[in-house]
Amino acid sequence: MQGEPLKPSLLATAMLVVAPGAALAQDNQTGDAPRWTANNDVIVTGRPDSYAAPDAATATRTATPVEEVPQSIQTVTRAIIEEQDLRTLPDALVNVSGVVPTSTEQTVLQPTLIRGFGVNYYFDGMPSYQLPAGVADPATLVNVERIEVAKGPTATLYGGGSGAPLSGIINLVSRMPGDRFGFSGEARYGSFDTFGAEAGLNIPIAPGVGFRIDGSIQSADSFIDFLTSDRYALFPTLAVGLGSDTQFVVRGRYSRIEQTEYAGVPIELLEPARLIDRDVFAGARNAPRTTIESKAVTATLTHRFSSRLEAMVSLNRTITGFDEYSTFPYGQIGGTVYNFGSAFLPSNSHKSYGTAQLTARLGEGGFRHTLLVGVDYDRTNYFGAMYFDPVWGLVDYAAPLPAQSFTVPPFYFDQRDRLRTFAVFAQDQMRIGERLDVTVGLRWTRLRVHSATVGVTTDDVDHRVTPRVGATFRLVPGLSLFAGYSEGFQGVVAGGFYSIAPVPETSQSWEAGFKFTAPIRGLTGTAALYRLTRQNVLTADSAIPFAYIQAGEQRAQGVELDLIYEPNPAFSLLFNYAYTDAEISKDNVLPVGDQLRAVPRHSGRLAARYRFRDGPLHGLGLGAGISAVSRRELTMPNTISIGGRALVDAQASYDLGPVTLAVSATNLFGARSYEPYQYFGGAYVIPTQPRAFTLTLRGDF
Numbered sequence: 001m002q003g004e005p006l007k008p009s010l011l012a013t014a015m016l017v018v019a020p021g022a023a024l025a026q027d028n029q030t031g032d033a034p035r036w037t038a039n040n041d042v043i044v045t046g047r048p049d050s051y052a053a054p055d056a057a058t059a060t061r062t063a064t065p066v067e068e069v070p071q072s073i074q075t076v077t078r079a080i081i082e083e084q085d086l087r088t089l090p091d092a093l094v095n096v097s098g099v100v101p102t103s104t105e106q107t108v109l110q111p112t113l114i115r116g117f118g119v120n121y122y123f124d125g126m127p128s129y130q131l132p133a134g135v136a137d138p139a140t141l142v143n144v145e146r147i148e149v150a151k152g153p154t155a156t157l158y159g160g161g162s163g164a165p166l167s168g169i170i171n172l173v174s175r176m177p178g179d180r181f182g183f184s185g186e187a188r189y190g191s192f193d194t195f196g197a198e199a200g201l202n203i204p205i206a207p208g209v210g211f212r213i214d215g216s217i218q219s220a221d222s223f224i225d226f227l228t229s230d231r232y233a234l235f236p237t238l239a240v241g242l243g244s245d246t247q248f249v250v251r252g253r254y255s256r257i258e259q260t261e262y263a264g265v266p267i268e269l270l271e272p273a274r275l276i277d278r279d280v281f282a283g284a285r286n287a288p289r290t291t292i293e294s295k296a297v298t299a300t301l302t303h304r305f306s307s308r309l310e311a312m313v314s315l316n317r318t319i320t321g322f323d324e325y326s327t328f329p330y331g332q333i334g335g336t337v338y339n340f341g342s343a344f345l346p347s348n349s350h351k352s353y354g355t356a357q358l359t360a361r362l363g364e365g366g367f368r369h370t371l372l373v374g375v376d377y378d379r380t381n382y383f384g385a386m387y388f389d390p391v392w393g394l395v396d397y398a399a400p401l402p403a404q405s406f407t408v409p410p411f412y413f414d415q416r417d418r419l420r421t422f423a424v425f426a427q428d429q430m431r432i433g434e435r436l437d438v439t440v441g442l443r444w445t446r447l448r449v450h451s452a453t454v455g456v457t458t459d460d461v462d463h464r465v466t467p468r469v470g471a472t473f474r475l476v477p478g479l480s481l482f483a484g485y486s487e488g489f490q491g492v493v494a495g496g497f498y499s500i501a502p503v504p505e506t507s508q509s510w511e512a513g514f515k516f517t518a519p520i521r522g523l524t525g526t527a528a529l530y531r532l533t534r535q536n537v538l539t540a541d542s543a544i545p546f547a548y549i550q551a552g553e554q555r556a557q558g559v560e561l562d563l564i565y566e567p568n569p570a571f572s573l574l575f576n577y578a579y580t581d582a583e584i585s586k587d588n589v590l591p592v593g594d595q596l597r598a599v600p601r602h603s604g605r606l607a608a609r610y611r612f613r614d615g616p617l618h619g620l621g622l623g624a625g626i627s628a629v630s631r632r633e634l635t636m637p638n639t640i641s642i643g644g645r646a647l648v649d650a651q652a653s654y655d656l657g658p659v660t661l662a663v664s665a666t667n668l669f670g671a672r673s674y675e676p677y678q679y680f681g682g683a684y685v686i687p688t689q690p691r692a693f694t695l696t697l698r699g700d701f
Contacts, residue, residue: 047079047569048078048079049079049083049569049572049611050077050079050566050572051077051079051080051564051566051572051574051609052077052524052564052566053066053075053077053146053148054066054067054517054524056069056073056075056148056150057125057148057173058073058122058125058148058149058150058154058169058171059071059073059148059150059154060157060372060427060429060439061125061157061357061372061374061427062359062370062372062429064370064429065517066515066517066524066526067472067474067480067515067517068429068431068437068472069439069472069482070437070438070439070470070471070472070482070483070484070511071150071151071152071154071470071482071484071486071511072150072151072152072511072513072526072528072530072560072562073148073149073150073151073526074095074096074097074148074149074151074526074562074576075146075147075148075149076092076093076095076096076146076147076149077146078144078145078146078175079572080092080095080574081141081144081147083572083609083621083623083651083653084607084623084625084649084651084664085651085662085664085694085696086141087140087141087196087218088104088137088139088140088141089101089112089121089137089138089141089147089170089172090102090103090104090107090112092141092147093112093147093149093170094605094627095574095576095605095607096149096562096576097560097561097562097576097577097578097603097604098114098115098151098558098560098578098580098603099112099113099114099149100112100113100114100116100598100599100600100603102133102134103675103677103686104137104229104259105222105224105227105259105262105677105686106262106264106677106678106679106686107133107134107137107257107292108132108133108134108135108261108290108292108322108324109132109133109134109678109679110133110598110678111130111133112170113598113599114149114151114167114168114170115151115152115167115168115530115532115556115558115580115582116167116532116554116556116580116582116596116599117166117167117507117532117534117554117556117582118133118167119165119166119167119168119169119170120136120161120165120169120170121136121138121169121170121171121172122158122169122170122171122172123138123171123172123174123253123296123298124171124172124173124174124251124298124300125171125314125355126296126298126314126316126318126353127158127159127160127161127351127353127378128161128318128351129160129161129162129318129320129349129351129380129382129419130161131162131347131349131382131384131417131493132322132324132345132347134257134292134322135292135294135320135321135322135347135349136294136320137255137257137292137294138172138233138253138255139216139231139232139233139255139256139257140198140216140218140231140233140255142198142200142214142215142216142233142235143174143175143200143214143233143235143237144172144173144174144175145173145174145175145176146173147170147171147172147173148170148171148173149168149169149170149171150168150169150171151167151168151511151528151530151560152167152168152484152486152509152511152530152532153165153166153167153168153466153468153486153487153488153507153508153509153532154168154169154486154488155443155445155466155486155487155488155489156425156427156441156442156443156466156467156468156486157425157427157441157443158376159376159378159421159423159443159445159447160351160353160376160378160380160421161351161378161380161419161421162380162419162447162449162490162491162492162493163421163445163447163488163489163490163491163504163505164443164445164466164488164489164490165488165490166488166489166490166505166507166534167488167507167509167532167534167556174235174237174251175200175212175214175237176210176212176237176239176249177202177203177204177210177211177212177237177238177239178202178204178210178212179204179210180202180204181202181203181204182200182201182202182700182701183199183200183201183202183700183701184198184199184200184698184699184700184701185197185198185199185200185698185699186198186199186696186697186698186699187696187697188694188695188696188697189694189695190220190692190693190694190695191691191692191693191694192220192221192222192223192692193219193220193221194218194219194220194221194694195218195219195220196216196217196218196219196220197216197217197218198214198215198216198217199214199215199216200212200213200214200215201213201214207241208240208241209238209239209240209241210238210239211236211237211238211239212236212237213234213235213236213237214234214235215233215234215235216231216232216233217230217231217232217233218230218231219231222260223279223687223689223690223692224262224279224280224281224686224687225277225279225280225281226260226281226285227259227260227262227281228259228260228289229257229258229259229260229289230257230258230259231255231256231257231258232254232255232256232257233253233254233255233256234252234253234254234255235251235252235253235254236251236252237249237250237251237252238250245303245304245305246301246302246303246304247301247302247303248299248300248301249299249300249302250297250298250299250300251296251297251298251299251300252296252297253294253295253296253297253298254294254295254296255292255293255294256291256292256293256294257291257292257293258289258290258291259289259290260281260287260289260290261287261289261290261324261325261326262281262686263282263283263326263327263328263329263679263684264677264678264679264684264685264686265278265280265282265397265677265684265685265686265687266329266332266338266397266682266683266684267634267640267642267674267683267684267685268332268683269336269397270674270685271642271674275335275336275397275398276336276397276398278672278687279687280397280400281400282329282338282340282395282397282400283326283327283328283340283395283400283403284327284342284392284403284404284405284406285403286403286405286406287325287326287327287342287406288323288325289325290322290323290324290325290326291321291322291323292320292321292322293320293321293322294318294319294320294321295318295319295320296316296317296318296319297316297317298314298315298316298317299314299315299316300312300313300314300315301313301314307361308360308361308362309358309359309360309361310358310359311356311357311358311359312355312356312357312359313354313355313356314354314355314356315352315353315354316351316352316353316354317351317352317353318349318350318351318353319348319349319350319351320348320349320351321347321348322345322346322347322348323344323345323346323347324343324344324345324346325343325344325406326342326343326344326345327340327341327342327343327392327393327395327406328340328341328342328343328679328680329395329679329682329684330390330391330680333394335398336396336397336398337394337395337396337397338394338395338396338397339390339391339393339394340392340393340394340395341388341389341390341391341392342388342389342392342406342407342409343386343387343388343389343409344386344387344408344409345384345385345386345387346384346385347382347383347384347385348382348383348384349380349381349382349383350380350381351378351379351380351381352378352379352380353376353377353378353379354376354377354378355374355375355376355377356374356375357372357373357374357375358372358373358374359371359372363431366431366432366433366434367430367431367432367433368430368431369428369429369430369431370428370429371426371427371428371429372425372426372427372428372429373424373425373426373427374424374425374426375422375423375424375425376421376422376423376425377421377422377423378419378420378421379419379420380417380418380419380420381416381417381418381419382415382416382417382418382419382493383414383415383416383417384414384415385411385412385413385414385415386412386413386414387408387409387410387411387412388409388410388412389409389410392404392409413453413454413497414453415451415452415453415493415494415497416451416452416453417449417450417451417452417493417494418448418449418450418451419447419448419449419450419491419493420447420448421445421446421447421448422445422446423443423444423445423446424443424444425441425442425443425444426441426442426443427439427440427441427442427468428440428441434474435473435474436471436472436473436474437471437472437473438469438470438471439468439469439470439471439484440467440468440469440470441467441468441469442465442466442467442468443465443466443467444463444464444465445462445463445464445465445466445489446461446462446463447461447462447463447464447489447491447504448460448461448462449491449492449493449495449502451493451494451495451496451497451502452496453494453496453497454496454497455496456495456496456497456499457496458495458496458500458501458502460491460492460495460501460502460503460504462489462491462503462504464489464504464506466486466487466488466489467485467486467487468484468485468486468487469484469485469486470482470483470484470485470486470511471483471484472515476519477519478516478517478518478519478520478523479514479515479516479517479519480514480515480517481512481513481514481515482511482512482513482514482515483511483512483513484509484510484511484512485508485509485510485511486508486509487506487507487508487509488506488507488508488509489504489505489506489507490504490505490506490507491504491505492504492505492536492538492550498538498547498548499541499544499547499548500538500547500548500549500550502550503536503550504536505534505535505536505537505550506534506535506536507532507533507534507535508532508533509530509531509532509533510530510531510532511528511529511530511531512528512529512530513526513527513528513529514526514527516563521567522565522566522567522568523563523564523565524563524564524566525561525562525563525564526560526561526562527559527560527561527562528559528560528561529558529559530556530557530558530560531555531556531557532555532556532557533553533554533555533556533585534553534554534555534556535552535553536550536552537550537551537552537553537554537587538550538552539551539552539587539588539589539590540588540589541588549588551586551587551588552584552586552587552588552590553584553585553586553587554582554583554584554585554596555582555583555585556580556581556582556583556596556599557581558578558579558580558581558582559577559578559579560576560577560578560579561575561576561577561578562575562576563575563576569611569613570610570611570612570613571608571609571610571611572608572609573606573607573608574605574606574607574608574625575604575605575606575607576604576605577602577603577604578602578603578604579601579602580599580600580601580602580603581595581601582595582596582599583595583596584596584636590636590637591637591638594633594636594637594638595633595638596633596636597632597633597634597635597636597676597681598632598633598634598676598678599632599633600629600630600631600632600644601630601631602628602629602630602644603627603628603629603630604627604628605625605626605627605628606625606626607623607624607625607626607649608623608624608625609621609622609623609651610622610623619654619655619656620652620653620654620655621651621652621653621654621655622651622652623650623651623652624648624649624650624651625648625649625650626646626647626648626649627646627647627649628644628645628646628647629644629645630644631643631644632644632676633676634676634682634683634684634685635681635682635683636681639683640683642673642674642675642676642685643673644673645671645673645674645688646671647666647667647671647688648667648668648669649664649665649666649667649668650664650665650668651663651664651665652664658699658700658701659697659698659699660697660698660699661695661696661697661698662695662696662697662698663693663694663695663696664693664694664696665691665692665693665694666689666691666692667688667689667690667691667692668691669691670690670691671688672687672688672690673687673688674686674687674688675687675688
């Protein structure tokens with residue numbers, strides 16, 4: 001979509017220090033993306049086709065150069081999303097070190113992991129309640145300007161639902177309206193009968209008033225027998241300038257995912273000898289598809305009192321619905337024959353969230369402050385139920401047809417949670433001289449978790465202070481040293497189900513490393529060494545069957561490297577690597593030292609893009625990448641694991657003027673490996689997607 005961002009009369013306040021994400025949301029096709037400073041000057045923050053993002057708002061809730069943030073933070077820019085032909089959030093997150101993305105097939109079962117621990121998604125700084133994990137799947141990236149990943153606890157500034165982050169957050173920053181009329185659209189066709197379309201419309205309604213709407217639709221079969229999926233999404237945004245210093249933005253979000261529920265395959269049927277078709281679907285074929293529906297609206301008002309003082313108030317309402325229908329292996333009978341259970345799991349959540357913050361810039365010369373104070377309030381109501389039949393039928397994986405019919409099983413239990421959070425936070429970003437930046441923060445939170453399940457009600461009220469302190473020091477131009485410490489905590493729901501009086505989980509994180517800001521031309525990135533410990537983890541009670549206690553402790557430590565090299569506008573190179581030692585450090589049942597499931601010790605990605613900017617090949621772009629992971633555990637305790645794998649992807653596009661023709665390939669060399677699959681904690685896997693191609697025709701008008 002062509003067009004410049006709306007003029008300072010509308011966006012001046014938003015480009016200052018406002019809600020995370022909104023501060024830097026720009027249209028990626030407008031040329032260099034500007035950022036408005038406190039004195040209303042425009043500074044360039046990056047090319048529209050750049051993989052690097054010099055600034056980020058997520059880690060500090062202020063628009064801050066990454067080199068001044070004492071924390072590891074990586075950004076997946078719009079250029080990466082488009083040039084790598086990324087369609088889903090899990091696809092995009094392979095570009096960040098230390099992240100184990102969930103897959104689209106198990107998004108309802110397994111959250112994305114950062115440094116070994118599950119994380120929640122945020123949308124323009126607004127929290128989501130991911131019970132189950134998949135209800136926050138955005139379904140598409142059509143409206144995403146950038147994805148900011150802040151690692152380590154960020155509980156000083158964020159909270160909601162069952163508490164604050166333990167190991168980091170993933171914040172999706174939405175695109176903003178531009179000041180010129182424009183339309184963009186694309187159609188694509190790919191392997192496994194994948195059809196999709198996306199469109200975006202930008203309408204400047206009046207001076208200082210803009211409207212943008214993005215939408216997508218996709219229908220696909222699968223390399224797994226019988227699996228199908230459909231995805232729909234719509235994202236309207238209205239931005240209104242109320243004078244030169246005030247802005248009002250309303251964002252809507254609607255997404256719906258329908259997909260056949262897949263239970264994975266027991267690894268013993270595939271390794272060491274393959275006894276069945278690896279792409280088999282076993283279970284009922286008449287079961288309704290699992291559906292995930294999310295509806296949200298966010299209203300944000302920002303006002304600049306002066307060049308040094310700004311305020312922001314944001315309100316969000318999110319409603320999610322989730323209906324899962326499944327048949328799944330529930331015990332081996334013998335050989336390839338398994339007992340199967342069946343289940344129906346309906347759930348919904350209603351979240352109301354509000355936040356307000358005041359930002360002040362104080363001081364002159366060699367000692368300056370950016371002070372941030374604010375409050376958060378969150379009110380979340382959750383309902384979930386389980387209908388369960390442990391002996392639905394016998395299924396032979398080697399001959400799954402004819403399939404037994406699915407009927408809704410009998411009621412098993414339900415769960416009702418009420419979560420209330422109130423928090424006050426403060427942060428001071430200090431610039432001392434020209435080399436030293438110090439960030440300190442503190443958050444006081446009152447969290448109440450009321451749960452009623454299996455006839456037992458628990459009511460837990462906790463007050464917690466979570467601190468943060470860190471500093472960056474510029475050693476030489478382009479190279480900075482950083483170090484930081486932070487804490488997090490997370491409430492535990494469904495205490496009655498686990499037969500416990502719950503207390504919050506807690507975490508502590510230490511991190512240190514280097515930030516690169518062009519020590520050589522075009523090189524940016526972060527090298528980090530960290531240690532993250534999580535306490536009060538649920539673990540089975542060895543004395544009471546089916547009961548749990550909060551005696552567990554888990555620890556992750558490792559090294560991460562994220563680099564981007566762009567010596568000129570024609571070439572971009574992305575590299576990341578992570579060594580992750582994520583293990584059980586204390587437990588009453590599980591062996592200490594066992595590795596956390598699905599987390600590879602070694603993982604990394606190398607991706608490159610070359611753009612022909614002149615000559616006879618002008619308009620041609622070529623890209624390729626390779627993503628690799630090492631061996632991963634399937635169970636806890638560690639009894640079986642699967643080997644590592646390396647996948648190659650490639651992309652090519654040609655600009656024909658008003659339209660662009662592009663083709664992309666995943667798993668180009670057809671690696672036949674397996675991925676961990678979460679189902680009742682068993683040793684299940686899903687085959688790695690085989691070689692696939694997508695052809696896309698895109699136009700901007």
